[in-house]
Amino acid sequence: MGRVTLNDVSARAGVSRATASLVVRGSERISPATTERVRAAMVELGYVYDRRAAMLRASRSMTIGVIVPEIRNPYLGEMIMAIEATLHGEGLTVLVGHSHDQSERESQLLSTMVERHVDGLLLQPAQDLTREQVDRYTKSTETPLVMMMRYIDEQDNYVGPDNEAAGLILGEHLRTLGARSVTLVGGPRKSSARQGRIAGLRAGLGTAVEFDSGEATALPTNYTDTGERAMAHVFDQGKVPDVVVGYSDVVTMGMYAEIYRRGLTPGRDVAVASFDDVPMASWLAPPLTSVATWPNRVGKAAAELLLARIADGAAPPERIEFEPALRLRASTLSWGRRSRG
Amino acid sequence: MGRVTLNDVSARAGVSRATASLVVRGSERISPATTERVRAAMVELGYVYDRRAAMLRASRSMTIGVIVPEIRNPYLGEMIMAIEATLHGEGLTVLVGHSHDQSERESQLLSTMVERHVDGLLLQPAQDLTREQVDRYTKSTETPLVMMMRYIDEQDNYVGPDNEAAGLILGEHLRTLGARSVTLVGGPRKSSARQGRIAGLRAGLGTAVEFDSGEATALPTNYTDTGERAMAHVFDQGKVPDVVVGYSDVVTMGMYAEIYRRGLTPGRDVAVASFDDVPMASWLAPPLTSVATWPNRVGKAAAELLLARIADGAAPPERIEFEPALRLRASTLSWGRRSRG
DNA sequence: ACGATCCGTTAGATCGATATAACAACGACC
DNA sequence: GGTCGTTGTTATATCGATCTAACGGATCGT
Numbered sequence: 001m002g003r004v005t006l007n008d009v010s011a012r013a014g015v016s017r018a019t020a021s022l023v024v025r026g027s028e029r030i031s032p033a034t035t036e037r038v039r040a041a042m043v044e045l046g047y048v049y050d051r052r053a054a055m056l057r058a059s060r061s062m063t064i065g066v067i068v069p070e071i072r073n074p075y076l077g078e079m080i081m082a083i084e085a086t087l088h089g090e091g092l093t094v095l096v097g098h099s100h101d102q103s104e105r106e107s108q109l110l111s112t113m114v115e116r117h118v119d120g121l122l123l124q125p126a127q128d129l130t131r132e133q134v135d136r137y138t139k140s141t142e143t144p145l146v147m148m149m150r151y152i153d154e155q156d157n158y159v160g161p162d163n164e165a166a167g168l169i170l171g172e173h174l175r176t177l178g179a180r181s182v183t184l185v186g187g188p189r190k191s192s193a194r195q196g197r198i199a200g201l202r203a204g205l206g207t208a209v210e211f212d213s214g215e216a217t218a219l220p221t222n223y224t225d226t227g228e229r230a231m232a233h234v235f236d237q238g239k240v241p242d243v244v245v246g247y248s249d250v251v252t253m254g255m256y257a258e259i260y261r262r263g264l265t266p267g268r269d270v271a272v273a274s275f276d277d278v279p280m281a282s283w284l285a286p287p288l289t290s291v292a293t294w295p296n297r298v299g300k301a302a303a304e305l306l307l308a309r310i311a312d313g314a315a316p317p318e319r320i321e322f323e324p325a326l327r328l329r330a331s332t333l334s335w336g337r338r339s340r341g
Numbered sequence: 342m343g344r345v346t347l348n349d350v351s352a353r354a355g356v357s358r359a360t361a362s363l364v365v366r367g368s369e370r371i372s373p374a375t376t377e378r379v380r381a382a383m384v385e386l387g388y389v390y391d392r393r394a395a396m397l398r399a400s401r402s403m404t405i406g407v408i409v410p411e412i413r414n415p416y417l418g419e420m421i422m423a424i425e426a427t428l429h430g431e432g433l434t435v436l437v438g439h440s441h442d443q444s445e446r447e448s449q450l451l452s453t454m455v456e457r458h459v460d461g462l463l464l465q466p467a468q469d470l471t472r473e474q475v476d477r478y479t480k481s482t483e484t485p486l487v488m489m490m491r492y493i494d495e496q497d498n499y500v501g502p503d504n505e506a507a508g509l510i511l512g513e514h515l516r517t518l519g520a521r522s523v524t525l526v527g528g529p530r531k532s533s534a535r536q537g538r539i540a541g542l543r544a545g546l547g548t549a550v551e552f553d554s555g556e557a558t559a560l561p562t563n564y565t566d567t568g569e570r571a572m573a574h575v576f577d578q579g580k581v582p583d584v585v586v587g588y589s590d591v592v593t594m595g596m597y598a599e600i601y602r603r604g605l606t607p608g609r610d611v612a613v614a615s616f617d618d619v620p621m622a623s624w625l626a627p628p629l630t631s632v633a634t635w636p637n638r639v640g641k642a643a644a645e646l647l648l649a650r651i652a653d654g655a656a657p658p659e660r661i662e663f664e665p666a667l668r669l670r671a672s673t674l675s676w677g678r679r680s681r682g
Numbered sequence: 683a684c685g686a687t688c689c690g691t692t693a694g695a696t697c698g699a700t701a702t703a704a705c706a707a708c709g710a711c712c
Numbered sequence: 713g714g715t716c717g718t719t720g721t722t723a724t725a726t727c728g729a730t731c732t733a734a735c736g737g738a739t740c741g742t
Contacts (some may be wrong), residue, residue, distance in 0.1 A: 007729095021731095184720085
């Protein structure tokens with residue numbers, strides 16, 4: 001014999017299937033006595049709710065899709081945890097996928113999630129994802145969508161750090177530190193986040209400091225191995241700048257490795273700074289100067305904005321940007337002292 | 342008007358719904374001409390496959406549930422990527438959940454996944470998860486289950502590193518290095534993995550070396566902040582051992598931070614070693630001696646074992662353990678030299 | 683005493699696909 | 713020529729829940 005269904009439960013409890021259904025959903029309209037009888041029957045028979053059937057019939061699936069480029073990145077780990085914590089409270093289940101920052105894989109994920117009728121999507125778009133690819137799955141199905149960290153254009157709901165401000169405060173710090181040349185290392189070339197950080201750095205550094213936006217080292221994936229390769233490339237160019245700025249902390253960890261490998265010490269021979277301020281940044285040797293970009297705030301706000309969009313699909317696109325904060329540590333400060341002294 | 346269904350498509354193409362369904366599933370039995378007509382109709386109407394309905398009717402949902410204690414841990418990140426890579430090839434979607442190493446949260450996740458009729462489960466059990474909690478959801482529904490990294494008892498399908506061998510080779514290394522006292526730091530107290538590593542360390546260190554299995558620092562969660570607190574506890578006890586062995590690399594990163602904070606240097610004032618050998622281990626300062634426990638091999642093998650169990654549910658439980666490998670680096674080697682010299 | 687209102691409950695239709703068994707059309711075979 | 717098997721297609725029941733509209737009975741107002 002097959003699985004126990006609501007039909008079996010209602011028969012056992014001597015009520016209709018509809019009543020049993022209302023009990024499972026905790027309806028107020030059912031009398032305590034009936035509720036109790038049905039609950040007892042469920043326990044006796046070992047009933048397991050079948051969400052597939054509920055998902056098919058009901059208008060909502062109580063599922064949210066989350067797509068990020070990379071799952072091993074602790075920054076994104078924090079963000080995902082914040083998202084889940086927020087949505088779990090609403091009784092929503094989160095479906096996580098990672099795209100390897102490839103738009104093709106991301107299209108597949110979007111398709112899978114729309115096929116499963118997710119109630120909404122939280123997307124950190126792959127760097128080369130196009131509006132057409134997004135619209136293809138979300139427009140006809142009217143699936144609410146919020147972009148995180150990056151966006152495609154102005155019609156997107158967007159939550160992320162204020163990347164330009166992040167670049168600006170770091171640039172200013174490096175200028176006052178006395179840097180003469182600064183190179184940005186790594187990061188996904190085409191992403192809006194990278195563009196913003198570059199613009200901010202330029203503005204903060206001013207015209208007196210030589211700035212290389214590091215297009216040659218901008219690499220598709222954004223993980224630690226990328227940092228090693230990108231830093232090696234900088235060394236192989238011959239002219240080592242005063243400061244290397246990693247696109248993110250995970251990239252910078254790889255850069256540390258490569259700097260040590262060349263017999264140099266980060267923060268002494270070359271100043272290093274970065275973005276994100278993941279917990280590990282302060283544990284590196286030397287501790288890493290980094291601009292905090294608040295993964296948990298971003299995750300929480302994105303989830304909340306999505307909930308609002310699910311409740312009211314007609315609202316105009318909204319943008320939420322968080323003020324970054326500069327965390328000064330030895331990887332730049334000790335270099336600063338040395339060059340001054 | 343609502344969503345386009347197979348009914349609409351079949352009407353447009355002038356065939357029956359059954360035929361259209363066969364076309365979506367790529368059946369061989371449909372003539373090329375018909376296939377083409379149906380495909381065209383799908384494109385014209387903008388048809389989106391509805392997996393909810395398919396999942397309800399079909400015997401398989403083409404979904405696998407994966408439950409791990411912590412999502413920010415890069416070790417688990419690697420493992421999840423290996424799992425997804427393996428299952429994606431079979432057309433399966435992966436549903437990931439993290440339990441914070443709490444059995445209650447884990448029960449909820451199991452329930453959610455069984456409600457969604459996952460075809461199988463890959464589970465790294467929370468340290469206090471009981472057989473009853475697992476059976477409650479998997480037995481009546483006959484959901485195939487493979488445990489990873491830890492197990493509850495001998496009737497589980499299990500894939501993981503050979504923890505005892507891992508402890509053994511590290512213990513032997515530390516003994517020949519000349520360690521007099523060794524303390525294990527952190528880790529989930531009750532997990533089978535920790536028990537195995539302790540047994541191995543004991544055997545490898547022999548009776549001449551003082552070994553503290555660190556029950557006082559064994560902490561529920563297994564992330565970097567845990568390492569800081571646990572190491573602080575060791576310092577506060579007064580007697581600092583020759584060697585501290587972190588339960589895992591992420592824990593050990595936190596230990597490094599605390600050691601530096603006390604004005605000491607890992608690998609010079611106290612030798613440090615660990616388990617897992619995540620990429621970051623070699624980028625720390627000093628590079629960390631660690632026992633490789635192969636997250637991608639574990640993930641891949643676990644996924645494959647699960648596929649086999651799905652194909653044949655009656656097969657007896659199987660255990661797969663991977664030989665660990667010792668990665669010698671400066672965090673122990675430089676201490677060794679100093680103490681010898 | 684009568685109709686109006688409210689409340690807990692229910693029968694039956696429904697969501698959109700898949701499974702099953704049967705179908706017509708056609709050629710092969712003895 | 714009748715039987716058989718094959719091939720491509722289809723009618724219909726089905727998965728297990730939720731939605732809708734309506735139900736009977738109790739309570740209320742007048």
